[in-house]
Amino acid sequence: MSTETLPLPLPYQSQILTDILSTSAFLILARGLGIRRIMCAVMKLYSRPETLVILLNTPTGEEEYIKEELLGMGVGRPGLRIVNNELSAKERTELYLSGGIFSVTSRIFIVDILTKRISVEKITGIIVNHAERVTETSTEAFILRIFRQENENGFIKAFSDSPEAFVTGFSPLQTTMQCLQLRTVFIWPRFHVTVRESLESRKADVVELLQPLSDNMTHIQSAIVECMEACLSELKKANRSIDVEELTIENAMFRSFDRLVRHQLDPIWHRVSSKTKQMIGDLNVLRKLLSYLVTYDCVTFNSFLEMIIASNTPTSVMSQQQSPWLFTDSANAIFTVRAQAILYVKCGATVIYQRSIQFNPLQLAKERVYIRKANADKDSSKSSDNFDFPPSVEPILEELPKWRLLSDVLYEIEHETEAINAKNVDDSDKSNVILIMAGSERTCSQLREYLTATNHGQHNVGGSNPILKDLLRNYFRWKGAIPNVSEKLFKEDDKIASDNTTETGEGGIKQKYHRGQPPPNKRRRVRGGSSTAASSSRPAPSTIEEETKEIVSFLSSGTAPTDTSPSHHSSYYNDEFDAEAFAQYFDVISPDSLVIIRPYSNDDDDRLLETVKPKFIVMYQPDIGFVRRVEVFRASNPGRNTRVYFLMYENSVEEQLYLSSIRREKEAFEKIIREKSIMAIPLGQSAAKSIGPDDAFLRTTNTRVAGGRLPLNYETKVIVDVREFRSSLPSILHARGVTIVPCTLQVGDYILSPRMCVERKSVSDLVGSLNSGRLYTQCEAMSMYYKEPVLLIEFDQNKAFTLQGISDMKADIGVTDLSSKLVLLTLAFPRLAIIWSSSPYATVEIFEDLKKSHEEPDAEKAMAIGVEEGEETDSMYNANSQDVLRALPGITSKNYKRVMTQVENLKELSEMTLEQCQKLIGDNNGKMLYEFFRNNVKD
Numbered sequence: 001m002s003t004e005t006l007p008l009p010l011p012y013q014s015q016i017l018t019d020i021l022s023t024s025a026f027l028i029l030a031r032g033l034g035i036r037r038i039m040c041a042v043m044k045l046y047s048r049p050e051t052l053v054i055l056l057n058t059p060t061g062e063e064e065y066i067k068e069e070l071l072g073m074g075v076g077r078p079g080l081r082i083v084n085n086e087l088s089a090k091e092r093t094e095l096y097l098s099g100g101i102f103s104v105t106s107r108i109f110i111v112d113i114l115t116k117r118i119s120v121e122k123i124t125g126i127i128v129n130h131a132e133r134v135t136e137t138s139t140e141a142f143i144l145r146i147f148r149q150e151n152e153n154g155f156i157k158a159f160s161d162s163p164e165a166f167v168t169g170f171s172p173l174q175t176t177m178q179c180l181q182l183r184t185v186f187i188w189p190r191f192h193v194t195v196r197e198s199l200e201s202r203k204a205d206v207v208e209l210l211q212p213l214s215d216n217m218t219h220i221q222s223a224i225v226e227c228m229e230a231c232l233s234e235l236k237k238a239n240r241s242i243d244v245e246e247l248t249i250e251n252a253m254f255r256s257f258d259r260l261v262r263h264q265l266d267p268i269w270h271r272v273s274s275k276t277k278q279m280i281g282d283l284n285v286l287r288k289l290l291s292y293l294v295t296y297d298c299v300t301f302n303s304f305l306e307m308i309i310a311s312n313t314p315t316s317v318m319s320q321q322q323s324p325w326l327f328t329d330s331a332n333a334i335f336t337v338r339a340q341a342i343l344y345v346k347c348g349a350t351v352i353y354q355r356s357i358q359f360n361p362l363q364l365a366k367e368r369v370y371i372r373k374a375n376a377d378k379d380s381s382k383s384s385d386n387f388d389f390p391p392s393v394e395p396i397l398e399e400l401p402k403w404r405l406l407s408d409v410l411y412e413i414e415h416e417t418e419a420i421n422a423k424n425v426d427d428s429d430k431s432n433v434i435l436i437m438a439g440s441e442r443t444c445s446q447l448r449e450y451l452t453a454t455n456h457g458q459h460n461v462g463g464s465n466p467i468l469k470d471l472l473r474n475y476f477r478w479k480g481a482i483p484n485v486s487e488k489l490f491k492e493d494d495k496i497a498s499d500n501t502t503e504t505g506e507g508g509i510k511q512k513y514h515r516g517q518p519p520p521n522k523r524r525r526v527r528g529g530s531s532t533a534a535s536s537s538r539p540a541p542s543t544i545e546e547e548t549k550e551i552v553s554f555l556s557s558g559t560a561p562t563d564t565s566p567s568h569h570s571s572y573y574n575d576e577f578d579a580e581a582f583a584q585y586f587d588v589i590s591p592d593s594l595v596i597i598r599p600y601s602n603d604d605d606d607r608l609l610e611t612v613k614p615k616f617i618v619m620y621q622p623d624i625g626f627v628r629r630v631e632v633f634r635a636s637n638p639g640r641n642t643r644v645y646f647l648m649y650e651n652s653v654e655e656q657l658y659l660s661s662i663r664r665e666k667e668a669f670e671k672i673i674r675e676k677s678i679m680a681i682p683l684g685q686s687a688a689k690s691i692g693p694d695d696a697f698l699r700t701t702n703t704r705v706a707g708g709r710l711p712l713n714y715e716t717k718v719i720v721d722v723r724e725f726r727s728s729l730p731s732i733l734h735a736r737g738v739t740i741v742p743c744t745l746q747v748g749d750y751i752l753s754p755r756m757c758v759e760r761k762s763v764s765d766l767v768g769s770l771n772s773g774r775l776y777t778q779c780e781a782m783s784m785y786y787k788e789p790v791l792l793i794e795f796d797q798n799k800a801f802t803l804q805g806i807s808d809m810k811a812d813i814g815v816t817d818l819s820s821k822l823v824l825l826t827l828a829f830p831r832l833a834i835i836w837s838s839s840p841y842a843t844v845e846i847f848e849d850l851k852k853s854h855e856e857p858d859a860e861k862a863m864a865i866g867v868e869e870g871e872e873t874d875s876m877y878n879a880n881s882q883d884v885l886r887a888l889p890g891i892t893s894k895n896y897k898r899v900m901t902q903v904e905n906l907k908e909l910s911e912m913t914l915e916q917c918q919k920l921i922g923d924n925n926g927k928m929l930y931e932f933f934r935n936n937v938k939d
Contacts, residue, residue, distance in 0.1 A: 008041055009636050012194040016186065017041055025184040026131060026158040026177055028166070028672060030665065032628025033188070033195065035161045036603040039127065040069045042157060047075045049099040051124040055080070056106055057140050058129045063103050065604050070101075072607075083108065093117045106139040107725045111742045113146055120147055125155035132165035134158075134179050137728030137840065141179040145735065148181040156181055163189070163668040164256070166675075168263075173672055174679040183681050189669040190628065199631045205643045210650035211405045213294075214398060219337045220293055221653060223330040228252055228286045231279045231325055238276050239265070250660055252283055253290065253653060266799045275324075282323045289334075290653045295443055295621070298398050299471040302338050303478070309335075397468040402647055403450055406620060409645050410434070410451070410595070413616050435614035436597045437605075439621040444597045447620065451595070600626055609633040618645040622658040624665070715739050717856045718847065719751035723883065724760065729794070729840045736844050741859050746866030747781045750792075752847060753854035754861070757786040760843075761793055763803065770821045772887060779829050785865045790833045790850075791825075797839030881906060889932045890917075890925035909933075 008014050029035045046053045067080045083104040096118045112118045134140045158180045166172045232247050242264050251257050292301050312322045417432050438444045449467050600623050717739045720730050734740050748757035759778050769775035782789035795801050837843040886896050903909045910933045918926030
């Protein structure tokens with residue numbers, strides 16, 4: 001096929017397209033080099049009615065961008081068509097017959113294949129997006145295995161831009177290629193010769209600006225790293241079985257570190273101490289702190305710190321283990337330094353920084369305000385210039401250093417643009433669009449507010465930033481609400497604490513213990529060497545709460561001074577419309593002065609660059625993928641002069657993460673290239689011939705029947721509910737030679753024989769079903785229609801085969817415990833058999849043993865069970881909506897069908913009145929359902 005007409009202007013893109021079109025192959029491309037565009041170019045070549053191409057493993061949001069990309073490439077209607085659960089089975093069948101390109105949900109597509117709604121022989125090929133997510137037990141691997149069994153001529157093309165996913169485990173690349181049914185892999189890193197020549201043909205116009213951290217940020221960053229080192233050290237000591245080479249500070253800064261540690265500990269998770277689990281969670285929290293330090297403003301960051309303190313506050317009702325790192329000196333430095341960056345309190349003519357916090361987590365239940373007023377009433381007449389704060393409080397509000405740097409960059413761009421326009425330089429590129437890219441939508445929103453309220457080149461004096469003032473004002477109001485929330489949350493706790501009395505040895509006098517206070521006459525060691533040291537440095541919790549309420553009441557009252565300066569945010573509106581004033585302040589924005597602020601969106605940024613075509617790009621936060629996209633954009637548009645401003649904190653975790661991501665990707669490609677050179681892939685053997693007739697005979701022969709001379713049915717069949725295709729069990733059953741018959745079952749998940757029905761539950765499903773009472777209803781239905789009902793409790797193969805860990809064991813077993821509920825379930829249903837399976841592979845072997853000497857099930861009879869007379873067996877309703885509906889309070893197996901027939905959707909159900917709900921499903925059930933939709937999640 002010719003690639004001349006395709007919009008792939010760069011040489012390396014054309015070469016990749018030529019290679020992947022030549023055969024079924026797997027493409028691993030460096031992040032940011034345009035993998036979506038290459039994939040769309042492949043789809044464009046097959047966008048004809050006489051072909052049938054299936055796109056798998058594509059998220060919903062990404063499908064829309066692919067449709068736009070194909071439209072930009074000249075693919076006419078219908079283009080990419082999306083097949084999901086909103087289409088009926090008949091509509092899907094008609095669409096498949098019309099041909100073209102389809103993006104299909106994997107669960108729906110496997111059901112359509114097994115029910116013969118689509119002929120596998122007529123499929124031209126399958127394109128697998130995000131191939132790094134395909135595993136041995138995934139639905140995509142199930143689809144590809146059936147496709148290769150029944151269609152040896154169709155192509156399979158897989159794409160991935162995550163090389164780091166193929167470096168962990170034993171021969172990960174070979175394993176993935178076997179799951180993809182592929183033998184050829186093309187590897188294109190950034191350091192590929194053709195890629196380098198394509199992207200480095202033009203000299204880059206990049207201005208790299210390294211912004212030093214403030215002193216406070218430097219101290220906090222060092223303290224957080226010290227806390228992480230302490231946690232890692234304790235983690236190594238407590239778990240000798242962990243590969244200590246992976247437990248480094250550098251690895252701990254990446255989110256993949258949690259998966260790495262859990263992967264090693266999951267098989268023994270039931271024997272892992274609660275201290276180890278706590279440290280793993282602490283490392284996650286500390287990593288977030290490092291990220292928030294350079295992205296969040298001082299007020300928001302301090303709020304996050306206070307949430308950490310609140311979550312580690314012990315209560316008498318719920319005893320929880322506190323994070324060990326909170327007891328270190330480094331933790332004390334984090335909270336103290338961050339607090340000093342917000343405000344200080346004036347005492348007469350002297351300026352006093354907010355009090356230094358002697359950090360003690362045992363007494364932080366109510367110490368959530370870091371403000372201490374000193375003789376504020378002495379100098380209340382000397383009003384300061386502060387806005388909306390008491391006269392004794394003056395904010396510092398340290399800005400993020402990058403805010404000023406960004407303002408300076410825009411000021412420079414503005415002056416350069418004015419100079420070029422003044423010289424009347426004949427520039428073919430008249431657009432002066434400025435594109436600012438940040439890491440998250442929240443950062444973008446805050447940058448918009450900051451740039452709107454700030455004149456470029458003019459910086460706010462300390463504490464005068466209106467955005468931070470608003471945040472601080474909201475912060476105090478939030479803190480003022482904390483005592484009310486705490487009082488509500490711990491009302492029962494306070495009641496228990498008030499009743500908890502201790503008799504002394506003399507006179508039998510009863511003394512109350514209060515939460516957050518030591519017992520009477522209890523001596524304890526404190527910093528400063530005496531009991532007065534703590535009291536002198538820390539006011540009583542009641543005093544702090546009173547101070548908080550005082551500030552909140554001041555902010556809420558009308559006595560706060562108002563700022564009438566023009567720069568203030570407050571606006572006063574006039575009802576009369578003034579056309580002249582409107583024309584003065586409102587106009588159509590010229591492209592020359594357009595500033596766009598967007599978060600990074602992976603492959604969607606390629607489309608953004610091509611649409612906006614910015615002249616100036618400001619990378620507020622570093623991103624390796626976007627750097628490559630800018631390189632591709634510059635190389636694809638040689639006539640445009642685009643300047644890039646690269647902003648990064650110097651000697652910071654942000655810089656280290658960026659450099660580490662580059663090095664990790666390079667090392668990943670080196671490992672992949674090395675594995676490709678030595679891996680052994682079996683010669684092309686038809687998957688359909690992998691299970692011969694002799695093997696099938698042995699699998700379906702019962703040696704207990706006449707010494708094995710009498711064969712059973714040649715075909716082993718299992719009826720599976722369509723909702724069960726979210727799990728890996730149907731795929732493993734099919735791989736073992738079992739015929740899978742997908743149906744919409746009203747009772748059970750798997751039908752092994754006319755007598756035996758199986759309800760499968762994972763551990764999380766089991767807990768949820770027991771709590772909601774749904775499992776009781778399901779067991780009741782199975783016992784009614786089948787003589788041998790079975791409850792299968794299936795565990796994850798990579799996790800411990802235990803229902804509860806040692807650390808979760810209690811001295812006494814209560815009625816609400818999981819084991820107690822299971823016992824009650826067996827007492828209620830004596831014929832119910834409970835089977836414990838360590839993994840889906842073990843489940844397959846259990847099913848094979850259970851099916852021995854049993855007849856094969858009948859699909860029509862299985863679908864008819866539980867269906868009322870005259871009702872269609874093939875469900876006409878959305879399966880996902882049914883699951884949600886049946887999980888609602890008041891909805892039972894006896895009334896859910898009535899609800900589905902009389903109510904259009906869940907939205908309409910949630911808007912029904914109490915009378916309508918009671919009329920529909922009865923008084924009690926209707927009241928439960930009505931109250932559920934109107935419960936406040938905060939209550």
